[in-house]
Amino acid sequence: MTAELIDGKAAAAELRAEVAAEVAGLPAAPGLATVLVGDDPASHIYVSSKRKQCTQAGMRDLHRHVPGDVTQEELLGIIDGLAEDPEVTGILLQLPLPGHLDANALLARIPPEKDVDGLTERSAGRLALGKPGLVPCTPSGVMHLLDRAGVKLEGAEAVVVGRSSLVGKPQAQLLLGRNATVTTCHSRTRDLAEVTRRADVLVAAAGVPRMIGPDAVKPGAVVIDVGMHRLESGLCGDVDTEAVAEVASAITPVPGGVGPMTIAMLLRNTVLAARLLAGDAVGTGP
Numbered sequence: 001m002t003a004e005l006i007d008g009k010a011a012a013a014e015l016r017a018e019v020a021a022e023v024a025g026l027p028a029a030p031g032l033a034t035v036l037v038g039d040d041p042a043s044h045i046y047v048s049s050k051r052k053q054c055t056q057a058g059m060r061d062l063h064r065h066v067p068g069d070v071t072q073e074e075l076l077g078i079i080d081g082l083a084e085d086p087e088v089t090g091i092l093l094q095l096p097l098p099g100h101l102d103a104n105a106l107l108a109r110i111p112p113e114k115d116v117d118g119l120t121e122r123s124a125g126r127l128a129l130g131k132p133g134l135v136p137c138t139p140s141g142v143m144h145l146l147d148r149a150g151v152k153l154e155g156a157e158a159v160v161v162g163r164s165s166l167v168g169k170p171q172a173q174l175l176l177g178r179n180a181t182v183t184t185c186h187s188r189t190r191d192l193a194e195v196t197r198r199a200d201v202l203v204a205a206a207g208v209p210r211m212i213g214p215d216a217v218k219p220g221a222v223v224i225d226v227g228m229h230r231l232e233s234g235l236c237g238d239v240d241t242e243a244v245a246e247v248a249s250a251i252t253p254v255p256g257g258v259g260p261m262t263i264a265m266l267l268r269n270t271v272l273a274a275r276l277l278a279g280d281a282v283g284t285g286p
């Protein structure tokens with residue numbers, strides 16, 4: 001079997017066009033405040049892509065760059081200011097933060113209606129309870145890819161490798177919300193391959209380069225690779241794509257799979273947030 005490639009680039013381009021059309025129909029353009037603290041080079045690259053795609057979709061870029069030696073109190077004041085500012089409809093605090101800052105305390109000050117990354121406790125709680133809210137971008141991007149590829153989730157065995165708050169946990173909740181039978185694996189899982197081989201839908205988000213080989217995949221499974229690693233040999237994910245493609249029925253490539261969807265979903269969340277703030281009854285549920 002040679003798996004069909006699930007094209008995240010094409011899916012993200014479609015979604016960006018849909019978002020731009022929706023923005024054009026709004027009475028006021030949404031305003032996204034990305035907050036970048038310090039000078040971490042990778043964070044700089046991610047934030048500039050987010051800002052660029054935000055303006056390309058017709059939204060306002062209300063970026064704040066804060067020096068790396070900012071105090072917790074000062075940064076809390078900046079977040080509170082953005083929370084109160086009616087021009088700002090979405091707030092994204094770029095993580096990781098310098099070690100002296102408490103990210104959870106800062107995220108807690110972002111109002112849930114402006115939480116376009118879906119990372120605050122209130123957003124996570126709403127997702128866990130199956131209530132509408134803003135959902136983290138990477139796992140919701142995975143759901144978009146599965147839907148676009150026509151993958152049947154109801155009753156399917158889904159296995160998620162990884163249990164982070166950013167990816168694994170919300171991913172498992174989203175799959176559960178679609179009536180898949182979900183198993184979450186982590187670093188203490190005994191015989192990982194034995195568990196992943198049960199999956200009709202396997203989502204790898206462990207952060208270990210090429211850890212999922214063909215022996216860990218059921219023939220005909222759909223494999224979504226969230227991992228992203230910059231090795232000397234080039235970019236790769238958590239899945240040994242070439243070998244697994246001989247076993248799976250469909251697979252996301254790295255690059256060009258889940259990665260492009262993450263920013264596209266951020267744009268979508270930013271529009272949803274603006275509509276929520278304006279009092280629109282929009283469907284944001286899992």
Ligand code: NAP
Nearest residue numbers: 138162163164167186187205206207226227228258259262
């Ligand atoms: P993370 O916070 O490091 O979490 C990794 C998870 O994987 C943890 O739950 C960990 O288990 C589990 N794990 C680690 N080694 C394992 C092993 N050998 N077997 C089974 N489980 C194992 O990472 P993350 O933020 O979720 O990100 C995961 C990957 O996705 C990374 O490669 C990251 O770069 C990538 N990513 C990509 C995008 C994108 O847009 N493409 C976005 C976000 C993340 P424990 O809980 O037991 O430690």
